[in-house]
Amino acid sequence: MKSSQALIPTQKEAPNDAQIISHQLMIRAGLISKLASGLYSYLPMGLKILQKIEKIIREEMNNSNAQEVLMPITQPAKLWKESGRWDEYGAELLRFNDRHNREFCLGPTHEEVITNLASQYINSYKQLPMNFYQIQTKFRDEVRPRFGVMRSREFIMKDAYSFHLDKDSMRVEFEKMHATYCRIFERLGLNYRPVLADSGSIGGESSIEFHVLAESGEDDICFSDESDYAVNIEKVAFSKQVKTNDASASEEKVLTKNITSIEDVAQFLKVEQKQCVKILIIKTTNGYKALALRGDHALNEIKTQNLFGNFEFASDKEIKSLDLKKGFIGVKDLSINLIVDYSAEVMVDFICGANHWDHHLTGVNWDGIKFEAVDLRNAIEGDASPDGKGKLVIKRGIEVGHIFQLGDKYSKAMNANVIGESGKAMMMIMGCYGIGVTRVVAAIIEQNYDNRGIIFPVNVAPFSVVIVPINYNKSTRVKGLADVLYQQCLDSDIEVLLDDRKERAGIMFADSDLLGIPHRIVLSDTHADNGNVEYKARNNPEKLEIKFDNALAFIQSKLI
RNA sequence: CGGAGUGUAGCGCAGUUUGGUAGCGUACCUGGUUUGGGACCAGGUGGUCGAAGGUUCGAAUCCCUCCACUCCGACCA
Known part of the structure; x- marks a missing residue:
């Protein structure tokens, strides 16, 4: 793509309502645009990034034999009344009536719809287990949306729901999803931790949250300094203690x-x-x-x-x-x-x-x-770890994923059963697994930036390479070389941005740094005199001179 | 839900106390000079001052109502 034809509205200054670094940089780099509180449009660069993340998630989910579906965001109240959550869910559930005065809500999550779907089409134990996922918009009417896309009202989530004949099968799938999530977050280049958590309003027995460690996180995560104990502060359980001192004072x-x-x-x-x-x-x-x-x-x-x-x-x-x-x-x-x-x-x-x-x-x-x-209190730093090994350290985390063992909460309420081997109806057992896709974008930025802007990992960057030709509009030699290299990249399926704007070098450098493009090639007359181009990685201050003729091969070697 | 604050050009802000022609920086457009890290000069476009009502000869400014947005708190007994 050529810069002159792309909408990349970078800004020097962030709006003053952007508090955290990822929000500021997403606005400044022209990734998103605010429509109203907690509602954001994704501009071309932001959408590209989102799609990269979705691609990785799809690949890993498909590899783990989950099947992609797409369910409506608008859901009839009937299903929510069946599950009991129409009354349970509270004000975050946006409810409304249609022209016939029938009640609906915007889906904050899709257990009801998928359970309804499964009970319709899964009739025999022979079909189990099955895991369905979708990547789709959710709406939650948050009390206080904040931090840009980190806590917005409308957001994109990958949600998956698995169906099983028994709990053992559910646990196997739970472990499989655990491993799948680890692969996804690793490919996204995140420093993350799985931690035990409370299962909240979704329900069920056991759940694990995936947290990206960052100061701006909204959750406190407790770690043992001696074991692999890692638990959301909500869930750190303390047991009854024994008195160590005797009373000695008088009142x-x-x-x-x-x-x-x-x-x-x-x-x-x-x-x-x-x-x-x-x-x-x-x-x-x-x-x-x-x-x-x-x-x-x-x-x-x-x-x-x-x-x-x-x-x-x-x-x-x-x-x-x-x-x-x-x-x-x-x-x-x-x-x-x-x-x-x-x-x-x-x-x-x-x-x-x-x-x-x-x-x-x-x-x-x-x-x-x-x-x-x-047991009523929150853990504090230095508490003895409940597993008996070491002391607790507390760090801030951004919750980007959460996996649950639901059990039969929804299948029972909504009567989702199959005919078992014995010929008798059996309640299906469920698991569910979510990733906040839009929140992942913010989390990646929270972990990858410097004073010039975002430093995207290649896997999620909107472009792999940016070509910055100096005096593109004056020097026919520079223009010729830039156009050749640009075409070579396109022919080799490299995602490349050619900055063909009539701008000074400083502006082009500042924009490509802000946007976080991992690799940069600079073309200029001085380099061309020696038959060279300049290469610089976004995450490394070192500049290299390489032969123009080797430039394509060099870039390709960097992208493996 | 409570508490605080803010709404003036795409973005960042001044002007409001004390009513009197709508301002600055940046961005954008034109021309020229520049050209390897957010250049300079000259000219220019762009705002029903969040909305409605009121006071007044006159309101961004004073009064009232509403709306939107942001922050803080949901930690304290």
Whole structure:
């Protein structure tokens, strides 16, 4: 392709609503254009990249015997009511009515449709197992879209669904997809990790997320520094602990006027935050509960939800109505259920609110207090790894893939069964496997950039090579050489961009660097005097002079 | 959902306090000089100042309503 005929709207400055590097660079390199919050158009270069990623995913999925299908984005409510998710899914599911006032939604995922499809066409155990996938647009009405295509409302996903006669078969496919995903992310040049995760609203028993390690990630991933333990912070489970110290202090009420936060209390009393206990009040469907955590720990909302169902933090008003003093709530004499985290349970001589304005208690112990102990908190850096080996290290990750063992959640609800060997109907067992294709684009950029722009791996770059002829429009010699090399590349099926614009060298260099094209050939009169061209790789500052006659072979050698 | 902030040319911004002809940089167009890392000179195109309403002789500016977008928080008791 020639630059003069391509729409590559590069910009010097990023719009100021672009916060993270991948968003800024995708806008500046002219890959995407924002239409509205969480909605982006893919411009020609952006689409090229997307298609490269899709190609790799297709090849690997096909190699793993998955069959590609394409399902509608518009889905009838009927199916969602059958699965029970019409009521479960919440506001992220965009619902609407058609002209006949029938209810529909835009598909945030496709379990319902594929299960319906499978129950229609898979009738015998002899057809199993089967795995279907599609690469298609999803819509999720996110509370807060952000970071460009990283968390957008409309996005492209590769989703796959497998059907099995039994759990063993499902587990085999799960492992196969695990390996397939590893091959995909490796080919995409990503530094990634598979981690154990919570299965969320999709449901099912076991799930593994694939995270690309990057500072801008929205998830915290916990690793052991001594074993291969790797788990999403949501899912790090702690077990009951044994007390290591005995109580020794006696209880004392101290004046802490207007000192309410754990941070301030600890500072005021000159103790560490982990010597304090903090109380959170939540509202559940079974009434209010007080949750006690060690001062330096944070509540894990997923664990809380798993224990108590949907919940909200109590508002100031509600706290007041319970006769509690916000900022000074303690563990003693509570009128509501007290739930204590395992690591708070083993604390001795601790500090907490006095349930009395402007006072805290020191030297408090659990003796005589009625409570229930559970695992409630998030892991923090330095915690002992739950597998007993080493300590936890926490890193940020971008979730680019997630694989689930669904079991019979959908097949049961939607009555998807086959006739088994014995002649009796058997419920199908399912697995499902997703990759956020558009998010992968952003993740690749988050891991591959410098101060000049993107550094695409060859596998996903919009072009493999850019030819930068200096004075293309003045020097007939340079133009002649550039045109010859360009044609040679085209004839050899090399994806090449010829910058034939009437621009100065600096602009052409800046644009090709910004766009991240891996290989660059510069043609100029000075080089031509020696029969040479200049070669430079995007990821290497070194410039090489090579003979023009060898240029094509040289490029080809770089692309293997 | 709460809290904060921002809407002025494709992008980045000033002007709003104190009402009085719509500005700057960049990008874009024309001509010229330049030509290996985002050149220079001259001229030019482009904006119903987010939308509607109100106050006023006069509104980007003051008042009201709405809309959009961004950030922060969903960590605190």
